[in-house]
Amino acid sequence: MRSRLLLIPVASIVATVPAFAATYLTVEKAQALMFPGATFVQDFRMLDREQVRAIEKVSGVRVEGRTVKAWRASTGGWFLVDQVVGKHEFIPFALALDLDGAVKDVEILEYHEAYGGEVRLPAWRAQFLGKRHGATLRLTEDVKNISGATLSCRHVTDGVKRLLATYALVLAAVDR
Amino acid sequence: MRSSSLPSIVERARPLLGTYVAIRVSGVPESCAHGAIDAAFDQIALVHHRMSFHEAESDVSRLNENALRHAVQVHPRTYEVLRWAQQIAEASHGWFDVTVARHLVAWGVLPRPRSAYDPDPRASWRDIELRRDGAVRFHRPTWIDLGGIAKGYAVDRAVELLRASGVPQGCVNAGGDLRVFGPAAERVRLRTGSRVRGVVPVVDVENASIASSGRARRPRSIATGPEPAFLVRRGGSLYRRRRADQDRAVTRPEQRAGLAPLPGDRVRRDRAPGLANPRCVTSCRRFVFHRRSA
Secondary structure, eight states: OOOEEEEEEGGGTOSSOOSEEEEOOOHHHHHHHHSTTOOEEEOOEEOOHHHHHHHHHHHOSOOOOSEEEEEEETTSSEEEEEEEEOSSEEEEEEEEEOTTSOEEEEEEOEEEEOSTTGGGSHHHHHTTTTOTTSGGGHHHHHOOEEEESOOOOHHHHHHHHHHHHHIIIIIHHHHO | OOGGGSSOEEEEEEEETTEEEEEEEESSOHHHHHHHHHHHHHHHHHHHHHHOSSOTTSHHHHHHHHTTTSOEEOOHHHHHHHHHHHHHHHHTTTSSOGGGHHHHHHTTSSOOOSOSSOOOTTOOGGGEEEOTTSEEEESSSOOOOOTTTHHHHHHHHHHHHHHHTTOOEEEEEETTEEEEESSSOEEEEEEOSSOOTTEEEEEEESSEEEEEEOOTTSOGGGOOSSSOEEEEEETSOSSOOOSGGGOOOOOOTTTTSSOOOOTTOEEEOOOOTTBOOSOEEESSSSOOOOOBOO
16 A cells, blocks of 8 residues: 555654654754865854844844854855744754855754744753654654645744844954 | 665755755765755755745746736746646636735735735636746736745655656655655654644655645634645656646645645545544545544
8 A cells, every 4th residue: 555544642652742853964964065075163152232132133033042153164154053943843054154145055954843832941942952862752753754734934034034144243254 | 664764864954935845865875865955955946936925036026026017038947837837727727826826915924025016806817828938927917826836846846856866765845745755655744733632643655745735833814724634646746737537736725725626536525523624635545634623
């Protein structure tokens, strides 16, 4: 039979079930793919209050964390890692900027989705830390695809907007 | 054999087509896999840039702005999608209609496009002229949105490219419109918006596509029409009609409330007790999952 519809009893698989979770790339792997052959110099920044305000004003997007995780690529350009937390999603992503600060690529590093508000709770997020292969995610290892009402990628789009503003206001000075 | 048991599985995701597009391949060395995935993402990005309602320079935006005044040249891919859209519109007697954009804007699902006019409520797919020279013209004030068909098209283009690159097994998932190819069956979880306590609906698919139509996650104001329906099509293409008895369209519930029945679809009224859905469309066999009423 080519296709079967099943209803899996959740309790028999795991006690706590994120609706969906996937790990796509590590930071190092994303760096290698987005800047082939480059080496990287870590250049993390801590935003002060004024910078946060300026970034929010320029991008129209709220700044959640004050650390900017940025690396300079030896071949020119910047590699940034950030994360967005949506209503149901928790998504770390990587952004590659070219020499002019334009978007080269965006790669999603991981994707976690839950129903309800669990994603906003630190405890819910903590279950993923160091547990990538843990029992909590067994359902996820088994089920690698999900279909249903289309999810908007607006949170990541906003996250990219915020990082572009961060680049323009904070990082671009280094390139000049 | 399930794909997860194959040695090297490479999976990546990017924000494209307004959603998260994930591509997973297995059965090829990792470097080949990344090369093939890059090329597949390029194909999807092309569809994104040409057919996005949101991007100001896309063909769709240029059509919505100018096609009433003069014929507008579009990319051959856009033209092909429009041609399929028109065929599906005709076959479904207008249940699938890309001029649905007017409603989506009114509902706040899409922003108002850059356009000098308000759409004529009488306008429909019949007012779109696809000219032989590859240009498109509107004959009534209208706006089009390809969101209900372009994802399926992009998935098919990506799968074609992956297969041409020698990838034996994989899955391309554009926000739920997905296609699985290769010898191994893959398990797909169906997102239904509400949880039926204690169970997770999944479907095992092999060389098949799934298009989903659910009202989960939509604003309440437009949450009308059938409960989540999932359309599984064997053999592949999400958008292409092959024979009359295999007609499948990729539609969204915004587009006239639900998956549009096409000639050859068996419209089934579910009689099972406790199931709320009064109507659903099955495309191949019984692969439609019903959300249980609360």
